[in-house]
Amino acid sequence: MERTRALRMGLGNDREFHRFDVHAQRVTDLQQSPRVRTQLNAAEIQIESFAAQPPLRIRIARFSEVALAHARVSELRSRWNRGAWPTDRALLMIVQHGSLSVTGPDGKQKHGRGAFLMPPGPGTIHFATPTERTDFVCMSVPARITAAILSSGGADIVHSAEHGVAAALFAPTAAYISSVCGLAQTDVTDGDPLQHALEELAHSVVRLAGGDEARGPRTLYGSAIAAIRRGYDAPSLNPETLALTLGVSVRTLQSAFRAEGRTVAGAIRQTRAAAAVQLRHEHPHMPQSRIAALTGFGSVDSLQRAMQLGAAVQAPEQAPELR
Numbered sequence: 001m002e003r004t005r006a007l008r009m010g011l012g013n014d015r016e017f018h019r020f021d022v023h024a025q026r027v028t029d030l031q032q033s034p035r036v037r038t039q040l041n042a043a044e045i046q047i048e049s050f051a052a053q054p055p056l057r058i059r060i061a062r063f064s065e066v067a068l069a070h071a072r073v074s075e076l077r078s079r080w081n082r083g084a085w086p087t088d089r090a091l092l093m094i095v096q097h098g099s100l101s102v103t104g105p106d107g108k109q110k111h112g113r114g115a116f117l118m119p120p121g122p123g124t125i126h127f128a129t130p131t132e133r134t135d136f137v138c139m140s141v142p143a144r145i146t147a148a149i150l151s152s153g154g155a156d157i158v159h160s161a162e163h164g165v166a167a168a169l170f171a172p173t174a175a176y177i178s179s180v181c182g183l184a185q186t187d188v189t190d191g192d193p194l195q196h197a198l199e200e201l202a203h204s205v206v207r208l209a210g211g212d213e214a215r216g217p218r219t220l221y222g223s224a225i226a227a228i229r230r231g232y233d234a235p236s237l238n239p240e241t242l243a244l245t246l247g248v249s250v251r252t253l254q255s256a257f258r259a260e261g262r263t264v265a266g267a268i269r270q271t272r273a274a275a276a277v278q279l280r281h282e283h284p285h286m287p288q289s290r291i292a293a294l295t296g297f298g299s300v301d302s303l304q305r306a307m308q309l310g311a312a313v314q315a316p317e318q319a320p321e322l323r
Contacts, residue, residue: 017191019183022058024050043067043140044081051075054133059181063195066202067140070181076129083122090146091118091138092205094174096167098134102127104156114160114167115209119146121156137177141202163211172274173205175281220248220256225267232271233296239264272296273306 022036023029027047030036039060040047050056051074061068080091093100093116102116103109105123110116118125120143160167180194188194227245231237242264243253250264257264275295279286288300297303 016064017183017185017188017194018062019181019185020060022056022060024056025052046079046081048077048079049075050077051131059178061181061183063191063198065142066195066198068137068177068181068198070135070137070178072133072135073129074133075131076127076134078127080118080125080127082118082120082125088143089120090141090143092116092141092146092202092209093118093136093138094170094177094205095134095136096171096174098129098132098136100127100129100134100136102157102159106156108157110157110159110162112159112161112167114165115170115205116160117146117158117206117209118156119143123156125156137174137181139177139198139202139205141199145199145202146206158210160209163209165208165211169208170205171281172278173201175277176201176274178281179277220246220253221260224253224256224264228268228271232268232275233294235296235298237268237296239268242268268296269306273303276303276307 020035022033027049030040030047039062054072054074056071056073056076058069058071058073093102095113095116097113099112100116101109101111102118103126105121105125160170177198180198223246224242227242228237231245239250239253243250246253253264257267272295276291276297279291279294288303292298292300292303295303297306
């Protein structure tokens with residue numbers, strides 16, 4: 001299994017990070033690139049057809065356990081021979097622009113935007129996009145990340161729209177994955193911390209898309225996360241003011257976050273960073289100082305430190321509202 005995984009990902013070191021781009025106008029262009037051909041064969045993905053104009057564009061980022069892709073394509077027809085993969089992989093896809101149709105082995109189809117979750121299992125899954133250009137990101141992750149909601153005995157495809165989860169809630173996640181796919185090889189000297197953060201991000205996507213966040217009474221942790229999402233843009237927001245707002249002691253609040261493997265200060269910083277990523281994605285020419293001011297950071301230095309820590313990929317499970 002370990003050797004198969006290494007061959008599949010094409011990596012042998014947890015610290016490694018690999019990046020490459022794909023531009024193509026026809027399927028034969030993909031077949032002529034040894035690097036692309038190897039990647040598609042290893043993932044058991046077959047691209048059958050796509051529109052020549054505009055050309056297919058894919059940015060791929062690979063770690064030892066996680067692979068990411070950001071694609072722009074029209075009239076795509078492809079399939080994932082899921083049964084040929086070892087049962088330790090799952091696939092997550094997020095569609096923000098255009099739409100995607102995903103058909104399972106049983107012929108049932110899920111269609112639209114938002115997040116699609118596909119656990120390990122037998123059979124082939126088919127993907128299709130319309131003539132409208134579709135922009136989506138995807139993550140190949142260890143199956144354990146989807147285990148809490150998905151199982152080989154459950155649904156072949158889970159679509160966030162089934163649970164009433166708006167596609168817009170995944171915008172910060174899609175923006176961050178896209179930004180990682182745009183990193184230069186020299187930007188990441190040690191891929192392990194970023195990979196760990198991406199796995200945490202995948203956990204959040206699974207919980208939100210699977211409807212888990214809407215079930216059950218709101219806990220102190222959940223109330224705190226909601227309050228952070230509402231008030232992250234206020235520079236005065238910190239663990240002390242948050243505890244005061246919720247009517248609990250700082251110690252009680254910190255204990256609730258420790259139980260979730262997080263810290264209060266970290267969650268505030270991560271929410272602000274996620275909002276900053278979204279702003280930068282939507283307004284690429286906005287000055288850093290303006291982004292910092294709109295997202296509650298006291299300075300550009302604070303914003304940059306948060307981004308360097310990979311804070312945005314560990315943001316709370318729902319996207320903050322941009323003011």
